[in-house]
Amino acid sequence: MSEIRGLRVYLQPAFLVCAGVLALAGVGMDRLHVEKVAFRPKKSFDLLDEKRLSPYIVVSKDKIENEEVVRELGTTDYIQWVLEDPQVGADSAVRKCSLFITYYELPDYVPHVPEECYMGVGYQVLASEGVTFQIKGTSGPLEGKRIEGRYVVFSGADSKDWLGDTQYPVLYLFNVNGVYAGNREDARWLLNRYIFSAHVYFCKVEWKFFNTSFGQRIYPNKREALGASEKLLGVVLPILEGEHWPQWPVVSEKQSIGTRRG
Numbered sequence: 001m002s003e004i005r006g007l008r009v010y011l012q013p014a015f016l017v018c019a020g021v022l023a024l025a026g027v028g029m030d031r032l033h034v035e036k037v038a039f040r041p042k043k044s045f046d047l048l049d050e051k052r053l054s055p056y057i058v059v060s061k062d063k064i065e066n067e068e069v070v071r072e073l074g075t076t077d078y079i080q081w082v083l084e085d086p087q088v089g090a091d092s093a094v095r096k097c098s099l100f101i102t103y104y105e106l107p108d109y110v111p112h113v114p115e116e117c118y119m120g121v122g123y124q125v126l127a128s129e130g131v132t133f134q135i136k137g138t139s140g141p142l143e144g145k146r147i148e149g150r151y152v153v154f155s156g157a158d159s160k161d162w163l164g165d166t167q168y169p170v171l172y173l174f175n176v177n178g179v180y181a182g183n184r185e186d187a188r189w190l191l192n193r194y195i196f197s198a199h200v201y202f203c204k205v206e207w208k209f210f211n212t213s214f215g216q217r218i219y220p221n222k223r224e225a226l227g228a229s230e231k232l233l234g235v236v237l238p239i240l241e242g243e244h245w246p247q248w249p250v251v252s253e254k255q256s257i258g259t260r261r262g
Contacts, residue, residue: 036108038105039106041244042246055235056085057085060082062080063080075102082099092211093218096210097208097228099206100207103201107201110191110202114152118170126153127153133147133230134146136230137230138234142241147173147233150182151225152171168219169209173204174205177200178241
């Protein structure tokens with residue numbers, strides 16, 4: 001008799017409805033599975049036109065020689081350039097900028113934020129906060145647009161600083177299928193949003209301002225870094241949007257559910 005009473009639980013309407021929904025969901029997820037296709041950029045970052053970066057001048061281009069580091073990075077489509085802004089004073093802390101852009105054409109997660117990478121080599125995070133950039137200096141649709149990003153202050157020994165201990169800010173943002181995200185959590189949310197899309201990419205734009213004075217590395221304060229960032233992004237983002245990031249939505253794409261930007 002107790003076994004019969006136990007079975008009655010599974011015959012309750014609420015239980016049957018839940019079981020039915022879960023069964024349908026399982027079938028639906030199986031049918032909605034979409035095989036990912038490499039979402040290649042319009043043009044490799046290696047072909048980025050330096051002249052388009054004006055007023056910035058490219059003073060160096062670095063490539064990662066260590067193959068293990070490249071594998072850990074997860075992509076070979078990146079640039080690691082140092083830019084110089086001749087429009088600011090020769091002793092300005094935002095005179096030079098280390099620009100690091102990475103593109104992922106088959107992303108399944110969002111790796112490598114500076115908070116983890118820098119800490120992995122011995123630096124400490126002193127502050128980390130969300131910031132908003134108001135794009136300036138471009139005549140296109142980005143002019144005046146407000147874009148979220150991240151501002152992180154690190155502390156640690158710098159071999160280029162004879163005083164030893166330094167503090168400096170690093171800034172970054174993401175773009176997922178044409179949508180900007182100011183932190184890794186938001187970028188992950190966007191990737192999940194496009195889980196049923198055959199085409200998904202994400203790109204991380206990371207930069208750091210600095211200069212050298214009397215053999216010592218100098219870095220900007222928060223106000224200086226944010227102001228210089230808005231100028232930098234007004235130059236860099238229109239180039240990425242217009243010449244490198246692929247078009248979204250993909251006109252020929254057949255999707256199981258609607259995930260296009262509205």
